[in-house]
Amino acid sequence: MSLPFAAEKQFAISAVRRACTLTSSNETLTKGDKSPVTVGDFSAQALINIMLHHAFPADLIVGEEDAADLRAETGLGLRNRIVELANEALTGELGQGDYAEWGIGPGSEQTAEQLMDAIDRGNYQGGRSGRMWTIDPIDGTKGFLRGEQYAVCLAFLVDAKVQVGVLGCPNLPIDMSKPDGEKGCLFVAVRGQGAQQIKLSGADPIPLSMPPYSPSTFNFLESVEAAHASLSTNDKISSLMGITRPPIRMDSQAKYACLARGDGGAYMRMPTGVGYREKIWDHAAGSLIVEESGGIVSNSRGEPLDFGLGRTLGENYGVIATVKDAHARLLEVVQQVTAADVSVHSKA
Numbered sequence: 027m028s029l030p031f032a033a034e035k036q037f038a039i040s041a042v043r044r045a046c047t048l049t050s051s052n053e054t055l056t057k058g059d060k061s062p063v064t065v066g067d068f069s070a071q072a073l074i075n076i077m078l079h080h081a082f083p084a085d086l087i088v089g090e091e092d093a094a095d096l097r098a099e100t101g102l103g104l105r106n107r108i109v110e111l112a113n114e115a116l117t118g119e120l121g122q123g124d125y126a127e128w129g130i131g132p133g134s135e136q137t138a139e140q141l142m143d144a145i146d147r148g149n150y151q152g153g154r155s156g157r158m159w160t161i162d163p164i165d166g167t168k169g170f171l172r173g174e175q176y177a178v179c180l181a182f183l184v185d186a187k188v189q190v191g192v193l194g195c196p197n198l199p200i201d202m203s204k205p206d207g208e209k210g211c212l213f214v215a216v217r218g219q220g221a222q223q224i225k226l227s228g229a230d231p232i233p234l235s236m237p238p239y240s241p242s243t244f245n246f247l248e249s250v251e252a253a254h255a256s257l258s259t260n261d262k263i264s265s266l267m268g269i270t271r272p273p274i275r276m277d278s279q280a281k282y283a284c285l286a287r288g289d290g291g292a293y294m295r296m297p298t299g300v301g302y303r304e305k306i307w308d309h310a311a312g313s314l315i316v317e318e319s320g321g322i323v324s325n326s327r328g329e330p331l332d333f334g335l336g337r338t339l340g341e342n343y344g345v346i347a348t349v350k351d352a353h354a355r356l357l358e359v360v361q362q363v364t365a366a367d368v369s370v371h372s373k374a
């Protein structure tokens with residue numbers, strides 16, 4: 027008998043690996059919320075949604091992107107590039123663990139209309155019950171555009187609980203002590219079955235386990251973009267905790283992956299107080315990878331993240347994640363700082 031969610035795990039690895047092959051183009055469009063989106067974001071979501079539609083036709087999808095801008099005349103130039111890129115990825119040769127039944131391999135081309143419909147299948151509003159997938163085709167688009175860290179993120183949830191999480195990090199060194207060495211990692215977790223790092227090429231699985239808390243090496247993993255998280259709140263927490271190592275600034279859920287493998291002590295995402303709500307696709311896969319590596323993920327009140335509220339995590343109390351034996355200590359300091367700072371309590 028196979029382990030629970032073996033099929034979903036195998037699928038998610040295959041889909042994320044394939045999507046990682048096409049996130050190399052950076053032609054950009056600016057979305058309504060002023061954030062950038064590239065042809066890579068659209069084609070990766072189209073690819074994953076087409077594969078999902080073939081593999082698990084009844085499952086619902088919460089995806090970051092939608093095709094409204096592409097359907098508008100102004101998006102035509104990008105649309106042609108997306109059709110080209112997505113089809114290149116769809117029709118690529120089958121590798122180990124890939125199945126033609128998932129709508130991939132030679133001869134699997136789709137029309138522009140079919141690809142836009144596929145992108146829009148990610149429009150599920152989310153909820154508390156049933157099977158659902160959540161996709162961030164490129165997380166950390168700003169990092170991607172800077173040639174730095176980004177991640178292709180896919181998670182599978184049942185009744186609002188993440189069961190499978192996969193992150194593809196094409197620019198992340200396999201070993202942080204060799205920053206100029208081989209790059210390209212895949213992180214995989216299944217609830218109750220642990221987490222692993224695999225090379226993007228598919229080789230060398232390594233089980234992940236976070237090292238115990240050590241005050242002399244403890245530090246924060248935080249955003250590069252000051253608009254995404256309050257770096258000044260982190261500074262206050264850091265000084266109160268007596269942290270001496272500087273924070274590691276990195277875009278995307280690659281931060282969760284780094285935490286899971288022991289590169290950094292805590293993932294810190296304190297709200298900026300402008301009313302932004304965190305999206306489920308920005309935390310689902312990464313949080314499971316951290317939990318399955320021995321960490322705890324919560325908001326700044328110590329409550330677990332709730333993936334059953336819809337497309338967002340609801341009112342924003344931030345996200346903190348660290349190894350089990352450091353969480354209570356970190357939370358205490360976080361609460362000391364937030365109690366003194368009204369901006370982190372502002373309602374969204």
Ligand SMILES: Nc1ncnc2c1ncn2[C@@H]1O[C@H](COP(=O)(O)O)[C@@H](O)[C@H]1OP(=O)(O)O
Pocket residue numbers: 061062090162164165166167168169248249250251253254255276277278279302308
């Ligand atoms: N104003 C904002 N506040 C917090 N997060 C944001 C904001 N705007 C975009 N994001 C999302 O924050 C995440 C990256 O944050 P960081 O890399 O700093 O951890 C991304 O998911 C990014 O979306 P996107 O997926 O479009 O890149």
Ligand SMILES: [Mg+2]
Pocket residue numbers: 061062063090167
């Ligand atoms: Mg985006």
Ligand SMILES: [Mg+2]
Pocket residue numbers: 162164165166307308
């Ligand atoms: Mg994102």
Ligand SMILES: [Mg+2]
Pocket residue numbers: 067090162163164165166167
């Ligand atoms: Mg994104």
